[in-house]
Amino acid sequence: MANTIFLGATLRLKYIVGHDEHNEPKFSTKTYQNLNGSHSNVDLLNVAKAMASLSSQPLDSVVKQETTDLS
Numbered sequence: 001m002a003n004t005i006f007l008g009a010t011l012r013l014k015y016i017v018g019h020d021e022h023n024e025p026k027f028s029t030k031t032y033q034n035l036n037g038s039h040s041n042v043d044l045l046n047v048a049k050a051m052a053s054l055s056s057q058p059l060d061s062v063v064k065q066e067t068t069d070l071s
Helices: 041-052
Strands: 004-019 025-035 059-070
Touching: 004 041, 025 059, 041 059
Parallel strands: none
Antiparallel strands: 004 025, 004 059
C-alpha cells in the first residue's frame, strides 16, 4: 500500500470578466497558494464564495489542487 504525504494545496477562483466578439466568455483567475491540509473542502468553498462576493465579476468556478508525495 502506498503512503501519501500532503505537501501543499492551491485554490483557484475563476471569474468571468467579459465576452469576446463571438460572445464567448473571457476569464481571469486568482490563485491562492500555501493552503494547509487541515481545511475541509466545504470550508474552502465557503471562503471562496465569501471572497468572490467582494468582487464585481461573477465567479465561474473554484478549483483546489493538492500536491502529495506518494511513496
